[in-house]
Every structure is written in structure tokens, then in C-alpha cells.
């Protein structure tokens with residue numbers, strides 16, 4: 001984040017107090033399980049370090065990321081709590097990760113071998129979480145190969161190269177809580193735990209639950225839950241309930257300042273390909289953010305139906321015509337009183353009647369995860385609610 005004021009005519013306002021209270025709510029949902037706040041993908045677009053600090057202030061005791069570089073960035077910023085990184089390819093900086101005390105997932109034999117080599121050259125014991133594919137069909141070692149991988153991992157443990165601290169997996173249908181695969185995967189996971197324990201592993205943490213499972217299925221919480229989306233205040237199961245029903249508040253507001261307001265006649269084609277044409281004399285408003293800023297082009301409007309929702313004053317309008325790279329157009333109506341410089345809201349918490357990221361997801365035929373993580377790098381993040389966050393929680397004071 002840059003320290004000089006930005007002239008960018010749009011911003012993502014990130015409320016750290018909301019992230020903090022969302023994590024506090026997730027702790028309640030988690031019961032006896034510890035909370036690993038997932039801060040991958042730049043804290044789901046909210047900023048890696050601010051999100052991490054707010055999550056720790058809310059009571060998370062672990063942080064989770066996909067990439068090794070994300071974990072290293074947390075350590076370089078002074079984060080001292082356990083951090084798990086779970087996705088890397090051959091050539092990743094595992095020696096640096098191990099030396100920095102980052103926990104690593106091991107999902108294949110080559111990964112174990114690379115982690116062992118990294119631990120030997122760093123001269124420290126690497127903490128590993130063995131990942132088993134219980135049915136998602138994505139990352140993880142298959143149940144049939146688990147015994148061999150565990151055997152090799154426990155041999156490396158005996159010589160001090162690694163400590164097998166975790167066994168974990170990920171659900172395919174957590175967002176459909178009654179789906180039979182949830183029970184099926186839980187059974188495979190239970191079998192994997194039994195196998196690991198018989199093989200002599202002394203597991204510190206067994207973990208399976210993402211946001212949806214944390215909120216809807218206490219039977220799969222085990223020792224640690226790994227919520228991501230819910231940390232940022234969105235519901236992973238909108239068909240079951242919105243954020244408020246789970247005690248969550250959306251933490252990001254995406255807004256922009258009108259760059260132009262102008263009167264046009266009836267029959268004016270609007271934006272590329274004239275996908276929208278004015279039906280009477282009206283006033284157009286130009287919103288200076290577009291798909292390069294994360295506004296989904298799939299939420300373009302047509303002649304018959306406005307696209308993605310926007311709050312203008314107290315009014316709810318929608319994108320008129322095509323979403324462009326840098327801008328979208330609104331039909332403000334013939335009686336518009338808005339002026340260039342007025343701020344419009346694409347999405348926010350919904351508390352003031354503004355649209356939410358979930359509304360944009362529906363307009364674009366996607367999920368709210370994609371709406372918040374795709375907000376472009378050039379959109380300034382403006383952090384608010386900082387005072388509510390204890391900067392000392394897990395972050396070295398000198399570096400925070």
C-alpha cells in the first residue's frame with residue numbers, strides 16, 4: 001500500500017474492525033477448534049498484512065495461505081503465529097520457508113523429498129501437514145498412497161528432518177451441507193487419521209473445514225478450522241443464510257467517483273456495441289472503474305435489463321450497457337441531480353441499502369469469492385477500523 005494520497009477515482013475501503021469481529025464470530029462457531037484465518041490471494045483482495053493483523057486480533061491463532069511467497073511475506077512482516085502454506089511446485093523456496101518456520105503441506109512424495117532436503121540444508125526441523133485427497137479430486141495424496149507417504153514422512157521424522165504435525169483434507173461440497181459426499185469424505189478422513197495414528201504419527205492438528213463447514217457442520221471441525229470467505233464477512237452458503245445470519249459483516253466497500261455527468265437525447269447508444277440505447281432524453285453518469293479493476297464484464301447490462309447493481313445516493317441503479325476495461329456507464333434518469341465527483345457504491349456491507357458482493361456475484365453468474373478477489377491491483381485499498389485492531393497480536397512490534 002502506498003503512503004502518498006492516491007488520485008485514483010475509486011477505492012476499496014477495507015474495514016479491519018469487521019474482519020476482527022468476523023473472526024471473533026468464527027471462533028464462536030468453531031467451538032473447541034482453533035481458527036486458522038485464510039489470508040491467501042492478498043487476504044481475498046483486502047490486503048495480506050492488514051487482514052492478518054485483524055484476524056489475529058479477532059482470535060485466530062493460525063494463518064493459512066496457498067503460496068509459499070505469501071507465507072514468507074507474513075513472516076517478513078513480523079507475523080510469529082503458525083502459518084501453513086499448501087500449494088507449491090518443484091523449485092519453490094522451501095529452504096527459506098522452513099528456515100522462517102513456515103508449516104508446509106505435503107501432498108506427494110516429491111514434495112516430501114523436497115521438504116526433507118530443504119530442512120537438511122536449513123539445519124532445522126520442518127513442520128509438515130500431510131494432505132490426503134478424501135474425495136475432492138484436487139490436491140492431496142490418494143487414500144491408497146497415504147500409508148507409503150506417511151511411512152516415508154515418519155522415517156524423516158525419526159532422523160529429525162521433519163515433524164508430522166498435521167493431517168488434513170478439503171471438502172468438495174461444503175457449500176451444500178446435506179450433500180452425501182460431506183459424510184463420505186469425513187469417513188475417509190477418519191480412516192486416514194486412524195492409519196496415521198497406527199503408523200505412529202502424533203498429530204497436533206487434524207483439519208478439514210473451510211468457511212462453509214465451519215458455519216454449518218460442527219462434526220467436521222476437528223482441531224482446527226480454515227475459514228477464508230467468512231473472515232471477510234461474506235456467506236459461503238447464501239442459499240442457507242446471508243452474512244448477518246452467521247454474525248458476519250462484509251469488510252470491503254468498492255466505490256468510485258463519477259467522472260462525468262451529461263445529458264443525452266433519446267436513442268443514444270451507450271458504451272461498446274450500443275448494447276443499451278436510451279429510451280428518452282436522460283442523463284448518463286460515467287463511473288471510472290471497469291473490468292481491469294475487477295468489475296466483471298459478465299455483469300454488463302442489456303437493453304432489457306441493467307447489469308451489475310450500483311448505489312447512487314439512495315437509489316439503486318445498474319450498469320447500462322457494456323462494462324469496459326476502465327469504466328462503466330449508468331443511466332441516471334432525466335431528473336438526475338448528481339454531479340461529477342459524487343461517489344457511487346458498487347458493493348458494500350449492505351447496511352446502508354447498498355448492493356453486496358453477493359449481488360454482483362449473482363449479476364455476473366459467479367460466486368462472491370471471485371468478486372472480492374478480482375478487485376484489481378490498481379484500485380487503492382483504504383484501510384479503516386485500524387484502531388480496533390491490536391497490532392501486537394502475533395506481530396512483532398518493531399515490524400508491525
Ligand SMILES: *Cc1c(COP(=O)(O)O)cnc(C)c1O
Pocket residue numbers: 038040086170209210211212226227228229230236
Ligand atoms: C481457500 C481455502 C480455504 C478457505 O476456503 P473458504 O471457502 O474461503 O473458507 C480452506 N482450505 C483450503 C485448502 C483452501 O484452498
